[in-house]
Amino acid sequence: MDLYKPKPGPLLKNIDSPADLKKLKPDQLQDVCDELREFIIDMVSVHGGHFGASLGVIELTVALHYVYNTPDDKLIWDVGHQAYGHKILTGRREDFHTNRRYKGLSGFPKRTESDYDTFGVGHSSTSISAGLGMAIARDLDQSDKKIVSIIGDGAMTGGMAFEAMNNAGALKSDMLVILNDNNMSIDPNVGALKEYLAEITTSKTFNLMRDEIYDLLGHFKTAGDKMRKAASKLERAMTAAITPGALFQALGFKYYGPVDGHNVDALRRHLEDLRTVSGPKLLHIVTVKGKGFAPAEREQTKWHAQSSPFDKITGKSLAKPVNGNKPAPKYQDVFGEALVELAAANEDIVAITPAMPSGSSLWPMMHTFPDRSFDVGIAEQHAVTFAAGLASEGKKAFAALYSTFLQRAYDQVIHDVAIQKLPVVFCIDRAGLVGADGPTHHGLYDVSFLRAVPNMIVSSPMDEQDLRDMMYTASEYNDSAWAVRYPRGRSTGMKLREGFEKTEIGKGRIIKEGEKVAVLSFGPIGSYVIEAGTRLAEEQIHIGHFDMRYAKPIDTEMIDYVMANYDRIITLEDGTKLGGFGSAVAEYVAEKGLAIPVKIMGVPDAIIEHGTQKELHDEVGIGPDGIVEQVKKALDVLV
Numbered sequence: 279m280d281l282y283k284p285k286p287g288p289l290l291k292n293i294d295s296p297a298d299l300k301k302l303k304p305d306q307l308q309d310v311c312d313e314l315r316e317f318i319i320d321m322v323s324v325h326g327g328h329f330g331a332s333l334g335v336i337e338l339t340v341a342l343h344y345v346y347n348t349p350d351d352k353l354i355w356d357v358g359h360q361a362y363g364h365k366i367l368t369g370r371r372e373d374f375h376t377n378r379r380y381k382g383l384s385g386f387p388k389r390t391e392s393d394y395d396t397f398g399v400g401h402s403s404t405s406i407s408a409g410l411g412m413a414i415a416r417d418l419d420q421s422d423k424k425i426v427s428i429i430g431d432g433a434m435t436g437g438m439a440f441e442a443m444n445n446a447g448a449l450k451s452d453m454l455v456i457l458n459d460n461n462m463s464i465d466p467n468v469g470a471l472k473e474y475l476a477e478i479t480t481s482k483t484f485n486l487m488r489d490e491i492y493d494l495l496g497h498f499k500t501a502g503d504k505m506r507k508a509a510s511k512l513e514r515a516m517t518a519a520i521t522p523g524a525l526f527q528a529l530g531f532k533y534y535g536p537v538d539g540h541n542v543d544a545l546r547r548h549l550e551d552l553r554t555v556s557g558p559k560l561l562h563i564v565t566v567k568g569k570g571f572a573p574a575e576r577e578q579t580k581w582h583a584q585s586s587p588f589d590k591i592t593g594k595s596l597a598k599p600v601n602g603n604k605p606a607p608k609y610q611d612v613f614g615e616a617l618v619e620l621a622a623a624n625e626d627i628v629a630i631t632p633a634m635p636s637g638s639s640l641w642p643m644m645h646t647f648p649d650r651s652f653d654v655g656i657a658e659q660h661a662v663t664f665a666a667g668l669a670s671e672g673k674k675a676f677a678a679l680y681s682t683f684l685q686r687a688y689d690q691v692i693h694d695v696a697i698q699k700l701p702v703v704f705c706i707d708r709a710g711l712v713g714a715d716g717p718t719h720h721g722l723y724d725v726s727f728l729r730a731v732p733n734m735i736v737s738s739p740m741d742e743q744d745l746r747d748m749m750y751t752a753s754e755y756n757d758s759a760w761a762v763r764y765p766r767g768r769s770t771g772m773k774l775r776e777g778f779e780k781t782e783i784g785k786g787r788i789i790k791e792g793e794k795v796a797v798l799s800f801g802p803i804g805s806y807v808i809e810a811g812t813r814l815a816e817e818q819i820h821i822g823h824f825d826m827r828y829a830k831p832i833d834t835e836m837i838d839y840v841m842a843n844y845d846r847i848i849t850l851e852d853g854t855k856l857g858g859f860g861s862a863v864a865e866y867v868a869e870k871g872l873a874i875p876v877k878i879m880g881v882p883d884a885i886i887e888h889g890t891q892k893e894l895h896d897e898v899g900i901g902p903d904g905i906v907e908q909v910k911k912a913l914d915v916l917v
Contacts, residue, residue, distance in 0.1 A: 283375045284320035287313030295369050296343040296394075307344060307542045311336045314363050315569075317371075326714075327378055327385060330568035331430070332362035334460055334539075338428070338563060339363035341545035345553065346424055349393040352412050356405035356429040358386030358718075360458070361395075368394035378714035380889030386718060400718020401686065402656045403436025405429050406455055410442055413451040424553060425453040431460065432633065435655035440529070446558045447530020454552055455560045459536065460567045526560045535562030540569060606771030609764040609802070610707050612742040613749065614639030617676060617705075618646050620753050620778075627674045627753060630654060632661040638678035638707050658683050662690035662702070669700040674753055680708040681721025681763065688727060691759075696733045701756045703749070709738070709763035710803070710852030711881065711895060716888030722881050724763055725800075726857035729830050733758040735783065736830040738801035742769035744827070750778035765802055765852060767891060784831035792822035795912050796844040798837075800826050800859040803852040803900065810905035821909055829859040837866055846912040847876045850900060855880035877908055 285291075289306065290313040293299050302310065315336050321327070340363070342353055348368070355361045365383065366374055369392065376382025387395035397408045409427035416423045433439060434457065446453060523533030532555065537548060545563070552559060621627040621643060629643045633656045644651040654661045658679060665675035684691070684706060695702050709721040728736050735758060739745040745764055752760040789804070790811060797807045807823045814821060822844055826833055829851075840847060847867070849860035860878030867876055879900050886894055895901040899908075 281375045281379070282324045283372075284317050284324075286317050286371060289313055290317060290366075290371070293367060294371070296348050296367060299340070299343055299367060302344075304344075304543060304546060307340055307546065311340050311542050314340065314366060317366065317374075318362050321374060321377070325375060325377065325379070327362070331357075331359040334565045334567040334569050335360045335428070335458060336363050336569070337540050337542040337545055338456070338458070338565070339367065341542050341549055342426065342428075343367050344546055345549040346426065349396065351424040352396045352409070352426065353394075354397045354405040354409045354412070354425070354427045355387050355399055356427065356433045357402045358399040360428070360430070361387050361399075364394070365392075368392055378716075378888055380893045381887075384716055384888060385714060386716065398718070400715070401683070402433035403429070403438040405433075406439055406442035406446065409453050409455070410446045410449070410451065413446075413453040414449065417451055426456060427453065428456045428458060430458045432656055435633070435657055437657060437659065443526070443529045443531065443558075450530065450557055452556050453558055455531065455558070457535075457560055457562045458539065458565055459562060460565045523562075530558055532557060532559040533562065534559065536564045537562070539563035539565035606768040607742070608639070608767060609742065609745065609769050610637070610639040610766075612745055612769055613678070613705055613707070613764065614642045616746045616749050616778075617678075618642045620750060621647050621650065624674065624753060625650075626672060627676065628652070628668055629676045629678060630661050630665045630668070631678045632656055632658045632683065634679060634683075634707075637680065638705070640678055658687040659690050662687040663694045665702045666690070666694040666698065666700050669695075669702050670698070674701065674703070674756075676703045676705055676749075676753075678705040678707065680719070681706045681710075681724045682708065682712075682719050684724060685727070691728070691734075692731055695759050696731045699733045699758055702759045703752045704759065704761040705749075706761055706763040708766045709801070710765045711886060711891055711898075712766045713891045713894070714888050717885045720881075720886060721763070721765075722854045722886075724761065725829050725851065725853045725859055726861075728761050729857060729862060734830065735760040735828070736763075737761065737828050738763045739827065740799070740802055740804040740825045741772055743772060743774055744781070745769075746774065747779050747781050748827075751780045751783065754780065755783070763801065765891075769802075770805065781827070784828045784833055786824055786826040786828065786833040786836045788836075789823040789825050790821075792820040792844075794821075794844060795846045795848060795909050796822035796824060796840045797848045797850060797905065797909070798824045798826050798840065798863060799850040800829055801852055803850060803895075806895070806900070806902045806905055807850060809902045810909070813902065813906055814909060819909065819913065826859065826863075829862050832859075832862045832866060834866055837863060838870075841867065841870070841872055841874050845874065847874060848905070848908055848912065849876065849878050849880075850905065851880045852895070852900065853880055854883070856883055875912075877912065879904065879908060 289310050315333055318332055355364065370383060373383055378385040384391055386400050387398060389395055389398050399405065405427040406429060409425045413425045429439060526533045538544060548561060552561060617629060628650045629640055630652045631638050631640050632654055635641050635644055635653050640651060654664060661677060661679065665677040668675040684704065706724055708719065709724060712719050712721060725736055728734050737748055739748050748762050752762060799807050804825050811821050811823055824836060824840060847863065849863050851859040855878050858880055860880055864876045864878060867874060881898050886898060892901065896903060
């Protein structure tokens, strides 16, 4: 089936590169912005994608490519959610309908996709560090490239951004940082810096004064040295007194702004002026996430990303119920509701998330128990150590974050939680292959890197009932840290019993007995084993299926039972094969000194691109077809 392709406007249809954009007159740029915004709305309303962030930087994107000589000059986008306009203007308009689809364009900047994508970005707070590296490389090569790092105010809460600015200010290398201030990451930003920026950027008095000073410095070219120096001192004094410029100037940056991020002509002029200013500098722009689409401006969190079709005028969803039935709840929502129930019964339970209350479904907890719920901003390292501090004082800390983001706090997991044997519960969402967000967001490595950490339980439920019971068991367990991992997407839809029951730590369960071949699964991907087993049974092939539940401690008694009653073992997990659950099984079998073969099924040692979860599971061979194939191969060997 051919995919719907939005039609570009009369100016946009002739822009296949920034060179085409530069052929236009400055007074045509606003029309380009309008067409670009409409093109993105049209496309996302049908195919889905990250929405609000890209709409908020349309004018900035156009102005940047109009002023700078990309790709020789380098634009580094932080996170990448905001790069749709960038991709469309840099030769990918005709293919943009394949964005985030299997074998199509990536939803993020990607070095292998285009020379204009100077750095791959999926996690926040990296653009200044990468930009500084490029700037120093340019200086060593003695070239004249310009370096521009674009970072959102949400990403500024990440400590890495300040580490980079501190280094950049000391090195005094020529680069521009653009702070896109919209008071949002995915959810509303939190923290003192956010409050400071918001207060300044809404001050009419300040903005009027700032504009007058800018005009004085930038437009009176014939003024004498004394006048210019006096005006410059006045500007610096005012900036230090009433703007965030004091903070950035202390880090060695020249500060400019705040300026209107939706005035493309003013942005063009500011950028042209800043091209001639040497050293590290920061341009502070104020934008609206979702600009130009009223529903997205009103509900910015909801419209951060859209996966289902919607009416591009009203924003009303056009998704149709599956067979007229209410869909099963998402695993994240099962977690969120269970946490509220547990917190109601245990006043020591607290919840922490690094800027993901929506994605991790912590809003119910935050609304019900606001004094025991903490969004710490995009600061995963701080989130883990903060949770450790809470746990050290007797609180039961549930840290909810995505698998891919937990990677950023591995040192804190080891040093601040595990070594001190603190009972933090890590609720790891988006575990496994996540789908359209691709390699920067796949949660493939948590089992491998957590298995290596002492004082850590690593578990994964096969269904939502087991998830609830694991959370309850973890809430009552105080001897070590505990990781519970679950995937993106819908649960099974099973009927849940009321309340909770304790599960036995380190113990699996028998789903089905069989003959010759036993499949040991870890997590919700075990549903594929049930599907494959049904198909194999039609051919009179009967496999055993064992839901192991725990990768650490692993159920050695169950493995002993399997080795005594089956001829071949197949392990299945939605994670990397190297060092994961299957490796734990193989290690134990090897230690026993038995000759029973173990086939490990998981994600191979490769970067897996984007597509639907089912497409990617099939691609790497861990879907139902792959299980059937491996079972038959094992039986062929036995025959």
